[in-house]
Amino acid sequence: MEAKLCSNSKCLKKGLLQDISNFHKKRLGYDARCKICVNERKKLSRLKDKKKIYKEFDIRLSMPSEERFVEVLATLIE
Numbered sequence: 001m002e003a004k005l006c007s008n009s010k011c012l013k014k015g016l017l018q019d020i021s022n023f024h025k026k027r028l029g030y031d032a033r034c035k036i037c038v039n040e041r042k043k044l045s046r047l048k049d050k051k052k053i054y055k056e057f058d059i060r061l062s063m064p065s066e067e068r069f070v071e072v073l074a075t076l077i078e
């Protein structure tokens with residue numbers, strides 16, 4: 001059984017050897033971060049995207065009408 005350390009300094013299992021099955025397999029070897037950390041990171045980046053969208057609306061719209069809302073949304077999606 002192979003074991004590996006997660007490279008993330010904030011990992012829940014920091015400093016603990018984890019089973020290799022806790023790491024995503026890559027073309028060359030395994031991911032440096034364990035699956036838990038990779039998932040956590042994905043979650044965070046999704047949240048950041050949402051925050052960014054809200055910020056855009058704050059800046060561009062003080063009283064968003066439905067038309068304007070769709071308009072701005074379209075520019076964000078592009």
Ligand SMILES: [Zn+2]
Pocket residue numbers: 006007008011012013033034035036037
């Ligand atoms: Zn980790």
